[in-house]
Amino acid sequence: MVDFSLWDIVRNLLLAARWTVALSAIAFVGGGLVGLALLVARIARWPGARQGVGLYVQVFQGTPLLMQLFLAYFGLALLGLEVSAWFAAGLALTLYTSAFLTEIWRGCVDAVPKGQWEASASLALSLREQLRWVIGPQALRIAVPPTVGFLVQVIKGTALASVIGFIELTKAGTMITNATFQPFTVYACVALLYFLLCWPISAWSRRLERKLHRGR
Amino acid sequence: MDAEQPIVAIGALRKRFGELEVLKGIDLAVQRGEVVAIIGKSGSGKSTLLRCINGLEEFQQGTLAVDGQALRHGDARAMRALRQHVGMIFQGFNLFPHLSVGRNVMLAPGLVKDRKGPEAEARARALLQRVGLAEKFDAWPDQLSGGQQQRVAIARALAMDPSVLLCDEITSALDPELVGEVLKVVEDLARDGMTLLMVTHEMNFARKVADRVVFMHAGRIHEMGPPAELFAAPKTPELQQFLSALH
Numbered sequence: 001m002v003d004f005s006l007w008d009i010v011r012n013l014l015l016a017a018r019w020t021v022a023l024s025a026i027a028f029v030g031g032g033l034v035g036l037a038l039l040v041a042r043i044a045r046w047p048g049a050r051q052g053v054g055l056y057v058q059v060f061q062g063t064p065l066l067m068q069l070f071l072a073y074f075g076l077a078l079l080g081l082e083v084s085a086w087f088a089a090g091l092a093l094t095l096y097t098s099a100f101l102t103e104i105w106r107g108c109v110d111a112v113p114k115g116q117w118e119a120s121a122s123l124a125l126s127l128r129e130q131l132r133w134v135i136g137p138q139a140l141r142i143a144v145p146p147t148v149g150f151l152v153q154v155i156k157g158t159a160l161a162s163v164i165g166f167i168e169l170t171k172a173g174t175m176i177t178n179a180t181f182q183p184f185t186v187y188a189c190v191a192l193l194y195f196l197l198c199w200p201i202s203a204w205s206r207r208l209e210r211k212l213h214r215g216r
Numbered sequence: 217m218d219a220e221q222p223i224v225a226i227g228a229l230r231k232r233f234g235e236l237e238v239l240k241g242i243d244l245a246v247q248r249g250e251v252v253a254i255i256g257k258s259g260s261g262k263s264t265l266l267r268c269i270n271g272l273e274e275f276q277q278g279t280l281a282v283d284g285q286a287l288r289h290g291d292a293r294a295m296r297a298l299r300q301h302v303g304m305i306f307q308g309f310n311l312f313p314h315l316s317v318g319r320n321v322m323l324a325p326g327l328v329k330d331r332k333g334p335e336a337e338a339r340a341r342a343l344l345q346r347v348g349l350a351e352k353f354d355a356w357p358d359q360l361s362g363g364q365q366q367r368v369a370i371a372r373a374l375a376m377d378p379s380v381l382l383c384d385e386i387t388s389a390l391d392p393e394l395v396g397e398v399l400k401v402v403e404d405l406a407r408d409g410m411t412l413l414m415v416t417h418e419m420n421f422a423r424k425v426a427d428r429v430v431f432m433h434a435g436r437i438h439e440m441g442p443p444a445e446l447f448a449a450p451k452t453p454e455l456q457q458f459l460s461a462l463h
Contacts, residue, residue, distance in 0.1 A: 119310035119311075121299070124328045
């Protein structure tokens, strides 16, 4: 019988946590960029953007992330597209995150009073200038709490990527439990690590919110 | 430019909201330096008419030109050019709450006319001085009273050097004791030769400052003339009724 010290457990969990961080980073960056592009397409009233983005949001909000991961990995393979687990996870997380973020942000833009659009339009600002200098800063202030709340969900949601072979934090916890028979210790460590990932983001969001209010 | 050419020329303008036609053929020519007060019941289309002039509302038929430039919806460059000629003041002030008073005034000239640096700031300060708020340059909009906010909005519109200023019920959201300070600024502008189109409920102000009063009723210009004539001897029963209801 091999003995596992607490450090053995924590060290292996930390190694696995790298994947959680990497997957989360892909979801934030990819989802943020795609979500922003979809938001702008909708605001600029590109032909078909309203219905197209609406459908996109419905599809990715209305289906489980688990299914999306499955389809991105095994579904594409069935179509003859051999993709790596990284690509599949990155794709699914980006699509999923962007669908939520674009909808959250649209709500924030809608929350800026109509008079702000009218005043800036009648000062001859272009749509781009309106978004950059008038609407964006006001929407941003509203957007911080719901955006951060969702991103924290995404960090925890990356655990689902284990179904396509990622040994990230949760999966590693399960495997270590199977070897050590110390579920309480292991899962307590797993929970603690998730907390250590999420808490700084929440704290930073509260600071950002205060700063945006003070500095207008 | 031809001095005879009207600065705002509206011809046979019709505007519908879905099935509802709110402007049923408007013809109006405003001369440079003229002060026109538009009065009428709510729902008569007066605010809609004003909002058509700077393209905040689209119209379905007719023509509209400012300073000889035709208004063309869907042509972003033409709209940007036209809107530099037309300033607008709103009932709800609509200052940008995330910018200081000074930056509210400087934002649009900086972006649209590329006026930046110390000269732009000096000009913003001069405009704020003109509306009696020189000391508020660094204040935030939510620190100001309604009357002060509306005066900042006027300075912000003037910063774009408009040829025409549209005023959409600019004192309706103000406490009674704050109305005077805003009207005073508008009166000064009128005296300095600014072309003004204002939708207003302040009949005494219209009587005193306007060169011409336009009475709108049911989507049409029902009666029009110098204030002395129009208020003293209204010709149509609708205007008689409208004026008598005010007292």
